[in-house]
Amino acid sequence: xxxxxxxxxxxxxxxxxxxxxRVKELASLxxxxxxxxxxxxxxxxxAGTGDKRQxxxxxxxxxxxxxxxxxxxxPSALLVRNMAAVMIxxxxxxxxxxxxxxDLTVAAIGDATNLQGGLLLLAPLRGGDGQTYAVAQGAVVTxxxxxxxxxxxxxxxxxxxxxxxxxxxxEKAAPSVPPSSKVRLQLHQADFSTAARLVEVVNKKFAVDxxxxxxxxxxxLVVVETPASFAGRPVEFVAALESLTVEADRxxxxxxxxxxxxxxxxxxxRIAPVAILHGSLSVEVRTNFxxxxxxxxxxxxxxxxxxxxxxxxxxxxxxxxxxxxxxxEDLVRSLQAIGSTPRDIIAILQGLKAAGALExxxxxx
Numbered sequence: 001x002x003x004x005x006x007x008x009x010x011x012x013x014x015x016x017x018x019x020x021x022r023v024k025e026l027a028s029l030x031x032x033x034x035x036x037x038x039x040x041x042x043x044x045x046x047a048g049t050g051d052k053r054q055x056x057x058x059x060x061x062x063x064x065x066x067x068x069x070x071x072x073x074x075p076s077a078l079l080v081r082n083m084a085a086v087m088i089x090x091x092x093x094x095x096x097x098x099x100x101x102x103d104l105t106v107a108a109i110g111d112a113t114n115l116q117g118g119l120l121l122l123a124p125l126r127g128g129d130g131q132t133y134a135v136a137q138g139a140v141v142t143x144x145x146x147x148x149x150x151x152x153x154x155x156x157x158x159x160x161x162x163x164x165x166x167x168x169x170x171e172k173a174a175p176s177v178p179p180s181s182k183v184r185l186q187l188h189q190a191d192f193s194t195a196a197r198l199v200e201v202v203n204k205k206f207a208v209d210x211x212x213x214x215x216x217x218x219x220x221l222v223v224v225e226t227p228a229s230f231a232g233r234p235v236e237f238v239a240a241l242e243s244l245t246v247e248a249d250r251x252x253x254x255x256x257x258x259x260x261x262x263x264x265x266x267x268x269x270r271i272a273p274v275a276i277l278h279g280s281l282s283v284e285v286r287t288n289f290x291x292x293x294x295x296x297x298x299x300x301x302x303x304x305x306x307x308x309x310x311x312x313x314x315x316x317x318x319x320x321x322x323x324x325x326x327x328x329e330d331l332v333r334s335l336q337a338i339g340s341t342p343r344d345i346i347a348i349l350q351g352l353k354a355a356g357a358l359e360x361x362x363x364x365x
Contacts, residue, residue: 023185023198024242027222030184031177032094037133037168039088041123043106043115043140050084055110058085065121084112088136090125096174101166104136108160115162116142125168133174138167179234183224183241190220193249198222201246252360254328254349261342263349265360269328272357328360 042061043050051058059075062083066073086106093102106120118140125134140162187195195216202214206227214224230237255264294300335345352358 020245021248022242023244023246026246026248027185027187030186034094035092035127035174037090037092037125037127039123039125039136041086041088041120042083043086043118043120044083045117045119046082046084048081049114050082050112051080051110055085058083058110061085084108084115085110088123088125090168092133092174094174094176096170098170098173100170102168104164104167106140106162106164112160114159115140116159120164133172134168134170136168138164140164179238181226183238185222187220191249192219195219195222198246201244205244254360254362256346256362256364258346258364263342263345265328269360271326271331271352
């Protein structure tokens with residue numbers, strides 16, 4: 001396995017040309033997905049860390065809520081430092097039924113400084129079609145806090161964002177496409193080889209009288225007809241379909257994050273026979289400031305003089321040689337032996353790819 005080089009992390013994950021995966025890990029049913037919900041509400045019970053008067057919509061929201069409860073108050077007479085206006089987001093799982101509880105995330109949208117200890121009041125959650133699918137209410141749990149005040153305070157994480165576990169109750173069933181006479185499987189990563197193998201495995205399992213039931217419309221979509229033996233039992237058929245094992249084809253890839261000096265690569269990525277010469281050139285410029293003082297009682301003035309020195313150092317070229325069948329693991333070990341840093345390895349891998357010696361894709365993030 002790869003090891004850490006000079007304090008920067010070099011991660012190694014096993015990447016093979018193919019890996020056995022269940023269909024449920026490889027693909028998902030078309031139309032069976034989560035639905036995003038959003039809402040607006042207020043969090044009350046804050047200890048003076050809520051919105052200020054500059055956040056006008058907080059007072060308007062509180063005034064409207066009190067008005068619906070039969071309490072008439074002028075917005076100018078309200079202090080909202082114990083409440084905060086928040087946006088609420090949630091994900092509605094596929095086939096969610098009324099009564100199911102889902103988690104929420106709330107985030108302050110005004111100038112509140114802390115949601116710790118707050119209580120989210122009843123608020124509707126709507127989908128992209130504008131319809132209400134859930135209602136939210138509950139105690140807010142923050143992953144951070146603020147201690148102290150003024151210049152002597154300490155903040156941990158983001159106290160203006162919190163979670164409400166199980167804080168929403170589904171009021172309307174999620175819009176989902178139920179399984180029918182045809183099951184459409186969407187591959188998480190479109191690939192011709194994987195789609196062909198999936199069709200082969202499904203037909204081998206469910207084909208009747210040598211008549212195929214599955215076909216690939218494109219590299220990312222496989223359509224499967226429900227066999228007669230599962231007529232009227234689409235859920236059971238999908239369960240049997242998802243349990244099948246397919247050899248998923250994977251492309252060897254090297255991921256580079258040059259901002260942090262991080263490489264993520266596979267130990268089985270192969271490198272063609274190649275020789276690498278590695279050296280470095282460093283230039284150091286030093287500037288010293290000297291102060292010249294005049295003699296006492298003289299007419300001279302204090303002067304500052306600079307002295308600049310330039311040092312140039314060039315390391316000797318270090319050479320490594322890789323034979324046929326060498327892997328990235330062999331390359332990294334060899335580069336460690338000659339003292340290369342992760343940034344040196346990044347430059348060398350990019351050079352190997354340009355020379356056609358690296359049998360993998362390079363992705364820079």
